[in-house]
Amino acid sequence: MADTHDNLHIAMLPWLAFGHMTPYMELAKLMAAKGHRISFLSAPRNIDRLPKPPPELAPLISLVKLPLPPVEHLPEGAEATSDLPYDKIQYLKKAFDMLQEPVARFLESSDPDWIMYDFAPYWAGPIAARLGIGSVLFTIMIGAGLGFVGPTWASKGADYRKTPEDFTRSPKWVPFPTKVAFRLFEIKRIFDVVTGNASGVTDLYRMGACQECCDVIALRSSYEVEPEWLSLLKDIHTKPVFPVGQLAPGDPEARGETDTWRSIKEWLDAQKKGSVVYVAFGSESKPSQTELTEIAQGLELSGLPFFWVLKTRLGSADTESIMLPDGFEERVKGRGVVWDSWVPQLKILAHDSVGGFLTHGGWNSAVEALSFGRALILFTFVADQGLNARILEERQIGYPIPRNESDGSVTRQSVAESLRLVMVEEEGRVYREKSKGMRPIVGDQGIQERYTNDLLNYLKEHRPVKHLKSKGTTI
Template sequence: MEDPREPHVLILPFPAQGHTKPMLCLAKLLASAGVRVTFLSTHHNRCSPSSSPSPLLRFVSISDGLPDDHPRSLELIGEFLLSIKTAMKARLREFLLSESAEPPLTCVIADGIMSIGIDVAEELGVLAISFRTFSACCLWTFFCVPTFIHEGKLPFPDDDLDKEFHGLPGAEGLLRRRDLPSMCRSQIESNPYRYFLDETTTMTRASALILNTFDTLEGPMLSRLTTIFANVYAIGPLHALAAESDIGHSSGRTAFVGSLRIEDRSCMTWLDSQASRSVVYVSFGSLAKITIDQLMELRHGLVDGGRPFLWVLREDAILGENEETVKSLLSELKVPSERRCVVNWAPQEEVLAHPAVGGFLSHGGWNSTLESIAAGIPMICWPHTGDQQINSRWVSEVWKIGLDMKDTCDRSTVETMVRTLMEDKNEEIMKSMARISALSSASVVSEGSSSKNLGRLIENLRKIGRTSRAISR
């Protein structure tokens, strides 16, 4: 009989800000509970070891297979995904075979779009768990996409995106075509389309599923996912669960959240000068890009909305052929003003928790949605890609905590939505947000559902450690 082993978990995120952050929160929660964790990122998206609050958590990195000067942008996503499936997979296997840490690795927690983690874990005889970093409603939709294709509902037979879409169990009468994940607008033969479908299928080989959500927010969709996975752990909002546990805050919140970008904290001083609940916070995440025309429409709409605004406008976020024009616009926007503050990146959790902030114009990414819920800040969603289309529909029509500005960007619409959210004080939205925010808070206290689900996960990781074997080298 083999000696019982301590649990040692490898966490493998998809190399992007929105995926790294929640998985880093999980890594720190596990380490604080006594589980040894190796957090494996890429050289390009390397996490700093200085952000670790625990000696049980270490950071390592491998190459993603692309040259250093590759932009790794959404525009070149096909090249990025191919490199992950081939070059990075080979490097992952080499790393695990050469790994000499004690105790030996007992489990791999792989991002739901990093099936290379499941493949290599199976090859080496290690148990794998899948962590999908977006909503349960979107994951359930992904699992139903092959059925939609089989039934001839995808690809869409025409260009009418406002046509009602039927056939998603648990969402009848809710969806239009435009509300499905963005990949559903692509040709099913495209490489990214096939990649995400294959990744979703591969997830079912994992022994369990982790989701950054909570039972009282997405209970119906979580129930449907239990028909696919024997064990589903809803442990979100992870950032709030980690804050409730007070992990790593002594070393500074910026280090704790694991941002891959440098935060401009001058915006916090600007917020201090603003009236309570008067500011619109604007951020479209770490990957989305907008055209110069869209930038101008957003700018005019925000100004005409009559409220001060804090806008996160990344230097790499503007699409335009004339680099000088882009630089000129950004320079003009970033001139300090009583009515606006424009920064390259902001400490988002702190911004949303600031008493001056009253609304959030967002891309509807899942981290942003959960952070908005936790802070009790209603949303205007302008989704771009991936899960954001379906998230924004749930925000507006299921949870009723915001407005959906999907597929439109004109100054009149922006102004109207800002005024509706900030001046009209939409009573239904405010009441719904207050209720759901309270449910979010309740889920992360010691007896809350997410805390208990995290406890179940930790106990199962310990059981896996006691029954595992070392990797054969």
């Protein structure tokens, strides 16, 4: 543990999405384990829903609740993106922007050394600078995603990319050949990141402003996985860039036994080793009715055993409920399970009977699966999932289910063929082997420790001068 005078106080302000808060909390635990104090800021219900830090770290991690102001069209109680259908998330951004004053008051009264903030609070950097607090843009995007977003000028109001088609090509600042770009249907679904939303600020502008104002850029990446992208980021940003590692979750067995897990485990125990396809699309992605029907029929056609965690609604404001095809569950009984509530995903992925994971390509899920060497079958929905999928595809770690380029539609045949390819066929052996090869890289605690230390050492050495004076340390 660090000497007391060396210890930092770091405030963390992630975006209101569990796919963002979870890696922030993983990093918070790693830093707290080295004696540093963390103030973790989020909306009250999010704090209540996040897994609590282990008892030995709890005294060093303060969970700070910042109530969201009411905003027209934002349903009451909606405090995370998983509470909302996609078209309502813009109002969550509007509410989040109204936290500027409470965040400024908190920073002023608690006087941390540094604040680590996400892409959304583009206003956090200027507040920190005014208060003499160091600022870190900690983006949960991987190197390829951040590299595709590009330099500040490209995201902050430049005319370089105007149409959806412009985002389907590798940008001009990437000097090496790569598949990393959006497919047309992927960018069309989220084109409001470019054109704007009810908050009045585009996501692209937010990221550009955050990059411009911060002192340090940190991202969820490692040289073992994407060295060329990290080198590019150091070239295009005139400030320190630190990968923080993959932030793989801890031991699944540490989560304890529950009745839910005992029931799931009983079914998994009865399946052959490596035979089961685990299907889950995260907390913020939901297939359309047409997509759901084709995925279900594809799973049925594949003949493979599967365990499917199916989310049919995104929060109480989601009026578009989706339904499985008539008779589907009866026809797959014994071979397939459809589960409609929370599951211990880590425990499932760790189980020997699971061989592959049909996933949306969210990086949290990819890292969890790869930490157990599970092969990935990719079906993207929103956000940066498409860019994640391209790097997984490029590395032959994940196989994308073929879809219509313009609208993203899929056929049951392509679902079934993709599943069989990755799970059992000789042609897909490369995906199974490369995924297994990722296990020692993604799950290596020594590698993770090194990245955490590198960032912390920099933050200690470069803490703002007023903090050095106030803590009585020699400058």
